[in-house]
Amino acid sequence: MTDTNLIEIKNVNKIYDNGVVGLKDINLNVKKGEFLVIVGLSGAGKSTLLRSINRLHDVTSGDILIDGQSIQHASGKALRMMRRNVAMIFQNFNLVKRASVRRNVLSGRVGYYGFLRSSFGFWKKEDVQHAVTALKRVNLAEKFYDRADALSGGQQQRVAIARALMQEPKIMLADEPTASLDPATSNLVMDDLKALNQDLGITVVANLHNEELALKYGSRIVGLRDGELIFDKEADQVSESDFQQIYQSVQDKHEAGSK
Ligand SMILES: Nc1ncnc2c1ncn2[C@@H]1O[C@H](COP(=O)(O)OP(=O)(O)OP(=O)(O)O)[C@@H](O)[C@H]1O
Numbered sequence: 393m394t395d396t397n398l399i400e401i402k403n404v405n406k407i408y409d410n411g412v413v414g415l416k417d418i419n420l421n422v423k424k425g426e427f428l429v430i431v432g433l434s435g436a437g438k439s440t441l442l443r444s445i446n447r448l449h450d451v452t453s454g455d456i457l458i459d460g461q462s463i464q465h466a467s468g469k470a471l472r473m474m475r476r477n478v479a480m481i482f483q484n485f486n487l488v489k490r491a492s493v494r495r496n497v498l499s500g501r502v503g504y505y506g507f508l509r510s511s512f513g514f515w516k517k518e519d520v521q522h523a524v525t526a527l528k529r530v531n532l533a534e535k536f537y538d539r540a541d542a543l544s545g546g547q548q549q550r551v552a553i554a555r556a557l558m559q560e561p562k563i564m565l566a567d568e569p570t571a572s573l574d575p576a577t578s579n580l581v582m583d584d585l586k587a588l589n590q591d592l593g594i595t596v597v598a599n600l601h602n603e604e605l606a607l608k609y610g611s612r613i614v615g616l617r618d619g620e621l622i623f624d625k626e627a628d629q630v631s632e633s634d635f636q637q638i639y640q641s642v643q644d645k646h647e648a649g650s651k
Pocket residue numbers: 408409410412413414432433434435436437438439440441568
């Protein structure tokens with residue numbers, strides 16, 4: 393890890409069109425090489441924050457810098473170039489289920505191709521080789537020609553990680569990557585994320601519900617509650633009372649409801 397901030401989130405607010413407040417004045421810097429875990433209950437704003445980082449949606453105010461450049465104010469080619477550096481994996485894997493693993497992994501390269509070439513699958517030889525290497529990294533090389541929907545959930549998530557690696561990203565965003573998986577498989581997927589963090593120096597920002605996984609894999613943990621940042625600590629400094637704070641709003645609502 394270095395001291396350079398790779399992601400700078402400055403005074404970010406997000407209010408959805410229906411008036412729901414997704415994020416309230418978030419300030420957060422992520423250093424190169426960190427493995428940051430964001431914890432919070434359902435609805436706390438974890439996905440909203442992650443999707444703001446690669447600008448899957450716009451924020452209402454504030455700014456987000458990637459490697460010193462505002463993604464919020466970028467457009468056209470500059471935005472596409474910035475997005476190449478930020479890969480993402482999702483709870484539901486988002487693979488093309490009826491397509492082969494090969495095609496799914498290679499599709500991670502589309503940011504480097506023109507529209508026609510990627511639509512017709514005219515992949516460069518070196519990219520096919522690169523796809524094999526990415527699959528080896530997640531121990532699935534033998535599945536290259538299988539259909540994606542023939543794989544288990546954990547294997548599909550690892551294919552999604554291989555696809556993300558094809559972007560040669562500096563940042564990997566993981567939105568509840570283990571929420572659809574059993575505990576043993578969750579650990580395998582998290583191990584893959586940890587390995588690309590440690591071996592390739594990719595900065596990881598992962599949303600997790602699970603306290604145990606957060607503490608096991610995160611180098612730093614940020615807690616969100618109702619769109620607000622409640623704590624931001626090195627993983628070994630986080631205590632049970634920090635976790636209790638992020639559950640507070642639900643307890644309050646529950647108690648108010650029972651009166
Ligand atoms: N597209 C949307 N339009 C309106 N409100 C939204 C939208 N997406 C999220 N929200 C609301 O914003 C708040 C934060 O949601 P978000 O999905 O970021 O939370 P989360 O912590 O990721 O929870 P989960 O783990 O359930 O996805 C919630 O109140 C949610 O209902």
